[in-house]
Amino acid sequence: MLPEAAAWLIIGLPLLAGVFSIAVLRPWKRSLWQYAGYAAIAGTGAAFVLSLIAVNGAMGNGDAGYEPHTWFAVGALGAQDGFQMTVGIFLDPLSAIMAAVVSGVSTVVQVFSLGYMRKDADDASGEWSDYPRYFAYMSLFTASMLGLVLAYNLIQLFVFWELVGLFSYLLIGFWYHRPAAAAAAKKAFIVTRIGDFGFMLGILYLFLHRGEFAALGLNPFEIPAILEAAPMLSAGVATWAALGLFAGAAGKSAQFPLHTWLPDAMEGPTPVSSLIHAATMVAAGVFLVARLFGLFEESAAAMNTVAIIGGVTAVFAAAMGLASNDIKRVLAFSTVSQLGYMFLALGVGAPGVAMFHLFNHAFFKCLLFLGAGSVHHSVHTFDMRYMGGLRRWMPITYMTTLVGGLSLAGIFPLAGFWSKDEILSTAWSGAHAASGGVSQLVFWLALAAAFMTAFYVFRLIIMSFHGDFRGGIDSVPHEERIPDEAHHHVHQHESPRVMTLPLIVLAVFAVGSGFVANSLVDLGPVPAHWFSHLLHEDAPDFNIVIALTSTVVAVAGIGLAVLVYGTRSVSFDGVGRLWRWGHRLLVERFFMDALYEDLIVRRALYRGLFLVSDWVDRRIVDGMADLAGWLGRNSGRAIAQLQTGHIQVYGVGVSMGAAVILIFYLMQR
Amino acid sequence: MLERLLIISAILFCIGLYGVLSRKHIIAVIMSVEIMFNAVNVALVAFSRYTVPAGLRLSGAGTDAERFVLEGQTLAVFVIVVAAAEVALGLALIIALARRRDTVHISDLSTLRR
Amino acid sequence: MAFDNIFSEIVFWTLAVVTIGSAALVVHLRSIFRAALMLVVSFLGIAGLFAMVNAEFLAVVQVLVYGGGIAVLVIFAVMMTRDVDTGNVSTAVQPVALMMGAALLAALAYSIVQAEWTVLPDSLPGPIATVFVETPTQLGRLLLSDYVLAFEVAGVLLLAAVIGALSLVRERTDA
Numbered sequence: 001m002l003p004e005a006a007a008w009l010i011i012g013l014p015l016l017a018g019v020f021s022i023a024v025l026r027p028w029k030r031s032l033w034q035y036a037g038y039a040a041i042a043g044t045g046a047a048f049v050l051s052l053i054a055v056n057g058a059m060g061n062g063d064a065g066y067e068p069h070t071w072f073a074v075g076a077l078g079a080q081d082g083f084q085m086t087v088g089i090f091l092d093p094l095s096a097i098m099a100a101v102v103s104g105v106s107t108v109v110q111v112f113s114l115g116y117m118r119k120d121a122d123d124a125s126g127e128w129s130d131y132p133r134y135f136a137y138m139s140l141f142t143a144s145m146l147g148l149v150l151a152y153n154l155i156q157l158f159v160f161w162e163l164v165g166l167f168s169y170l171l172i173g174f175w176y177h178r179p180a181a182a183a184a185a186k187k188a189f190i191v192t193r194i195g196d197f198g199f200m201l202g203i204l205y206l207f208l209h210r211g212e213f214a215a216l217g218l219n220p221f222e223i224p225a226i227l228e229a230a231p232m233l234s235a236g237v238a239t240w241a242a243l244g245l246f247a248g249a250a251g252k253s254a255q256f257p258l259h260t261w262l263p264d265a266m267e268g269p270t271p272v273s274s275l276i277h278a279a280t281m282v283a284a285g286v287f288l289v290a291r292l293f294g295l296f297e298e299s300a301a302a303m304n305t306v307a308i309i310g311g312v313t314a315v316f317a318a319a320m321g322l323a324s325n326d327i328k329r330v331l332a333f334s335t336v337s338q339l340g341y342m343f344l345a346l347g348v349g350a351p352g353v354a355m356f357h358l359f360n361h362a363f364f365k366c367l368l369f370l371g372a373g374s375v376h377h378s379v380h381t382f383d384m385r386y387m388g389g390l391r392r393w394m395p396i397t398y399m400t401t402l403v404g405g406l407s408l409a410g411i412f413p414l415a416g417f418w419s420k421d422e423i424l425s426t427a428w429s430g431a432h433a434a435s436g437g438v439s440q441l442v443f444w445l446a447l448a449a450a451f452m453t454a455f456y457v458f459r460l461i462i463m464s465f466h467g468d469f470r471g472g473i474d475s476v477p478h479e480e481r482i483p484d485e486a487h488h489h490v491h492q493h494e495s496p497r498v499m500t501l502p503l504i505v506l507a508v509f510a511v512g513s514g515f516v517a518n519s520l521v522d523l524g525p526v527p528a529h530w531f532s533h534l535l536h537e538d539a540p541d542f543n544i545v546i547a548l549t550s551t552v553v554a555v556a557g558i559g560l561a562v563l564v565y566g567t568r569s570v571s572f573d574g575v576g577r578l579w580r581w582g583h584r585l586l587v588e589r590f591f592m593d594a595l596y597e598d599l600i601v602r603r604a605l606y607r608g609l610f611l612v613s614d615w616v617d618r619r620i621v622d623g624m625a626d627l628a629g630w631l632g633r634n635s636g637r638a639i640a641q642l643q644t645g646h647i648q649v650y651g652v653g654v655s656m657g658a659a660v661i662l663i664f665y666l667m668q669r
Numbered sequence: 670m671l672e673r674l675l676i677i678s679a680i681l682f683c684i685g686l687y688g689v690l691s692r693k694h695i696i697a698v699i700m701s702v703e704i705m706f707n708a709v710n711v712a713l714v715a716f717s718r719y720t721v722p723a724g725l726r727l728s729g730a731g732t733d734a735e736r737f738v739l740e741g742q743t744l745a746v747f748v749i750v751v752a753a754a755e756v757a758l759g760l761a762l763i764i765a766l767a768r769r770r771d772t773v774h775i776s777d778l779s780t781l782r783r
Numbered sequence: 784m785a786f787d788n789i790f791s792e793i794v795f796w797t798l799a800v801v802t803i804g805s806a807a808l809v810v811h812l813r814s815i816f817r818a819a820l821m822l823v824v825s826f827l828g829i830a831g832l833f834a835m836v837n838a839e840f841l842a843v844v845q846v847l848v849y850g851g852g853i854a855v856l857v858i859f860a861v862m863m864t865r866d867v868d869t870g871n872v873s874t875a876v877q878p879v880a881l882m883m884g885a886a887l888l889a890a891l892a893y894s895i896v897q898a899e900w901t902v903l904p905d906s907l908p909g910p911i912a913t914v915f916v917e918t919p920t921q922l923g924r925l926l927l928s929d930y931v932l933a934f935e936v937a938g939v940l941l942l943a944a945v946i947g948a949l950s951l952v953r954e955r956t957d958a
Contacts, residue, residue: 644779648775671902676895684807687810691810693874696864700818700822703826707829710841714832714838718836720900738911738915742838746841750941752853753941754941757948758947760856765952
């Protein structure tokens with residue numbers, strides 16, 4: 001079992017590495033800060049090792065018994081009105097696995113970044129560079145995410161949750177001099193903040209009902225206490241608290257209708273997208289729901305909401321992925337869609353399955369993003385219309401991306417297949433679910449999403465790696481280029497080994513993480529259903545019909561993509577007006593961005609609310625300030641009239657005061 | 670007897686105060702201040718003579734009775750010393766002022782206003 | 784000296800009236816020179832009062848310092864300035880000042896009358912009577928023992944006052 005201090009070090013080491021990079025290395029000479037990447041990798045890698053030890057420990061005896069530490073207490077302990085603020089580490093199998101995935105993926109991404117960000121180090125002019133800043137943010141982001149995962153207390157979790165939001169803001173806006181990046185960072189921050197508001201309301205709602213917790217002798221903020229008290233709470237409490245928390249989760253995990261920030265977040269460096277998408281920020285929402293699953297489970301309404309939002313998002317985002325030409329945007333929509341899958345699994349009552357999918361998804365999505373980064377390293381654009389034929393000089397990138405794509409599509413026996421199949425069969429059987437009808441509904445949604453997923457990921461692979469090369473950055477019209485990259489040219493070579501090695505490692509995981517971690521049969525060192533049992537869950541039964549169905553659907557999607565984009569034997573041109581309208585709908589992302597930015601922000605806020613508050617600010621708030629100033633100035637002027645400069649007038653005042661004091665004194669007696 | 674002297678002292682003090690506050694000529698003001706000093710001295714001497722000194726036991730008083738009995742008179746001596754110094758300086762100031770500003774009227778001296 | 788006979792009463796009241804009357808004239812007379820003379824009369828009256836309450840030494844000092852030194856200084860100053868005959872007019876705050884003085888006097892008088900003083904008995908106890916007989920000796924001893932610090936500081940103060948006064952009235956050769 002890991003000692004508690006070591007558990008804290010899982011958070012502390014990346015934190016230390018980040019602070020060291022930005023506060024010690026960055027202000028130093030170039031000769032030192034170029035090692036910032038190694039410092040970050042060392043910190044995160046050490047956290048990864050500790051997390052693995054924690055997983056190993058968690059396999060033995062379930063929950064780690066770290067007592068929380070009291071930070072401060074208000075009122076008497078256990079009193080009806082008092083409460084205790086505690087901090088601590090909650091290291092159960094769920095958080096141990098999550099911590100291992102987060103730190104592991106982060107380590108791989110940082111190794112990849114050594115190569116990808118090399119350019120920023122070489123381009124640096126003068127003593128200062130963005131290079132150490134990048135690794136500092138990466139480390140601090142990882143530390144925040146690990147803190148979120150290991151939090152014992154909901155408030156503690158919320159603090160790290162917001163820190164994750166902050167560092168995602170800084171990372172997405174890493175190239176802050178690009179207007180698009182700055183706008184995307186702001187958008188990510190603000191949209192997730194909307195969800196976080198719900199999160200905060202959920203916490204407050206629990207706090208309002210602290211009396212019920214106090215009656216049970218529990219603390220309303222401690223996660224184990226919430227899980228323990230959930231079945232005993234009065235009706236409605238669980239529902240509203242769960243819905244509030246789910247709002248936060250939906251914001252962070254980019255679920256409909258708060259998904260708009262994620263595609264824009266592609267403006268950050270590609271490894272950042274990879275990290276945010278694979279295991280960290282967006283997975284935080286799934287993790288939160290899984291963490292507090294006991295609370296959600298008590299409310300059928302909350303479960304149905306989670307399931308339906310998840311299912312709708314899975315289809316909705318996959319549909320948008322069909323029509324995008326930006327390789328990273330396709331992957332972004334794919335992430336949203338896959339997160340929808342996870343929420344769907346949570347909603348039908350299988351947190352273990354959701355976590356399993358999160359676990360597998362972390363590897364193949366990270367792999368796909370890093371593959372996109374590797375592609376960009378060569379052609380300096382993300383637009384698939386200008387790629388094609390890359391497999392000729394990027395064999396490793398091609399092969400690993402293909403593995404990732406197959407895994408994402410859910411082809412036997414790759415990782416994605418196993419978890420997707422578990423989700424589908426759980427939804428179909430509805431065994432765990434609070435309500436069967438919703439479960440069946442989301443099954444069909446998930447199946448539709450599976451088809452689209454297979455289609456768009458092979459559209460991506462075929463457009464970028466097959467066919468003839470269409471020129472890369474050299475063909476991109478100048479007005480479409482990002483200013484920073486306008487002077488770049490295509491280099492027809494494979495990426496350096498520091499970038500391909502992470503790809504290979506991740507590809508191995510993308511192949512194996514599925515059937516090794518949650519195998520149907522005993523594999524010797526790994527027992528059958530290791531992952532499920534680690535999370536104290538029964539593995540869903542393997543349903544051969546559903547497995548075949550999903551495979552057929554996926555293969556059909558791949559086949560259609562090959563026919564349309566590979567052999568060009570099928571064309572959508574003939575589908576006519578309906579297709580064109582639908583295409584427009586997809587390209588415009590169902591007009592959600594337009595709705596938010598134009599209707600809500602520009603019309604309702606700028607022209608409505610803000611005008612009113614501007615008027616109030618100018619007239620009433622400023623008016624009061626002006627009035628205070630006017631009063632001060634004029635009363636001062638009035639009093640200044642007393643300052644005659646004639647000393648005898650002052651003397652009269654002094655003696656008058658003395659007389660008044662004396663008279664008062666005599667009257668008191 | 671004590672009350673009489675104190676009343677006289679109070680009357681002198683108030684006359685002095687009135688003079689300080691109402692006279693225009695600086696020398697008159699200085700003279701009024703002197704009257705106030707003297708009023709205080711009268712009160713001190715009266716206290717010294719007629720009140721029971723704190724700390725002194727009437728019966729079997731020690732040989733250092735003067736320490737208590739003469740406190741007021743000693744203080745009056747110092748008041749006189751300070752008054753003398755004040756008058757010397759004050760009058761010197763008035764003469765310097767009369768030379769520089771060519772005035773001896775307090776109402777002309779209102780530079781404190783700005 | 785007890786006030787048990789009519790002679791003492793007459794002397795006391797005369798001194799009181801002279802002192803207060805001349806003090807009132809100091810602030811009332813328009814001629815600053817006459818006011819200064821009235822001031823001397825008031826000082827001498829106070830010296831008389833001192834003499835009547837066993838403060839003979841102070842009475843002498845009063846005559847010497849006030850009636851002599853300070854009076855001479857004031858008169859010199861009066862002669863070195865102008866507007867001597869008509870200068871002692873009132874300022875605009877005179878009515879207020881009068882009210883202030885009256886109010887303060889009323890308050891003081893009330894507090895003096897209604898206060899309960901612990902007064903020495905008419906026949907003084909032996910040691911105290913002894914002190915009042917040899918006041919100058921005892922004062923001198925006190926000034927050089929208990930009050931020696933204040934005494935020395937007072938000396939420095941006087942020196943500073945003299946030097947200050949000299950430097951203030953010095954005619955500047957370069958001006």
